[in-house]
Amino acid sequence: MVESFNIITFVVGQTASGKSCWAIKEAIKSGGAILNADSIQIYRHLNIGAAKPTSEDQKRVEHFLYDMVLPSEEFTAGDYRRAALAVIEKELPSRPLFIVGGSGFYLQALENGMFEVSPISAEIKKKVSLLIDSNQLYSELCHVDPISAKRIEANDTYRLRRALEVTLSEGKAFSKIDEQFRKSRKRLKDKYRVRKIGIGCDKEKLRHRVTLRAEMMLSAGLIDEVERLINMGYADTKALNSVGYKEVASFLSGGMKKEELLQAIITSTMQLAKRQMTWFKRDKEIVWY
Structure with a gap:
């Protein structure tokens, strides 16, 4: 049963496409608010390279789920889903909400739900890390959960790792857990009015x-921002392995040389944009503008 007259609008697309x-x-126009669905903008201290909303934008419209950790x-897709649902439950009765971003895993988790598993032990994480170091991650998943291995690209370390960690931790194949979840899940649109705009x-x-944005980021002090983050002890974090930050x-x-930096950022950003479009084109519910 739909619990609010107001609409949740997913605003998706490639990076730098003009979503925000x-x-x-x-x-x-509608008196609404914006929820972030960008996996880099949830981090504190990552500002220039994350292309966060300006202070002026945040004065014009209330923004949620930025600078969270x-x-x-x-900060997993499950963490994102719980945080987003809390905002939706509180804010949607009084105004429409726009969920903006290009992080497909976040959007998928929010829209379709996801199964909850126990925290992965340090022992299992270490075991899987050793498999990554020895290039045996994919072959091990093929052995314990061939269905998941068939669904995941052999070079997708993040998803392979997650599938193997869950399989080892739960004592049951990741694909089987996922199948059981899909049979009983409740989607966001079962409770709220939802539309998707691309x-x-x-x-x-x-x-x-992308070129203009990269030039503006470098002019605005992206190099200094990354240097400051490294000095704060964040050099080896997932956040600093994101597009723009890893090149700097x-x-x-x-x-690399400084004269190579701009083109490196542009190339990585265009590659990200291609992956994002591949993801979103699979969703036939999106209405493209």
Whole structure:
């Protein structure tokens, strides 16, 4: 049963496509608020490279789920779902909400739910890490859960690791747990009115936007931001392995020349945009603008 007249609008698309701009305009017109669905913007101290909303934007429209954790802290799709649902339950009765971002795992977890498992022990994490180091992660998953192994690309270390850790921790194949969950899950649209908007952008226009954004980030002090984060002890975190940050970190460690940095950021960003579009094109419920 739908519990609120107000609508939840997912605003998705590639990085730099103009999602946030579109959502802010619509939120202003409707008196709504914005929820972040970008896995980098949840980190504190990552500002320039994360392209967070400006202070002016945040004055115009209330924003939620930004600056939630330190770069050294883990924040899973399950954590995101719980945080987002708490905001939705509190805010949706009084105004429409726009969920904006390009992190497919976050959006999928919120929309479709996800199964809960016990915390993975340090022992299992260490065992799986050793398999990664010896390039045996995929072969081990093939052995204990061939169905999951068939569904996951052999070079997708994050998903392979998650599937193997859960399988070893729960004593049951990840694919079997997932199957049981899918039979009993409750989707967001079972409780709320939901629509999905995709902000499209042709490749050449997107490359132009990405180039301008990368230039602006470097001019705004991205190198200093990354250097500061490294000095704070965040060099080896997942956050600093994200697009833009990892290229600057490589430059600071002597991995590339300064004149190569801009193009490296552009290339990585365009690769990310391609992966994002591949993900979102699978969802036939998205209406593209």
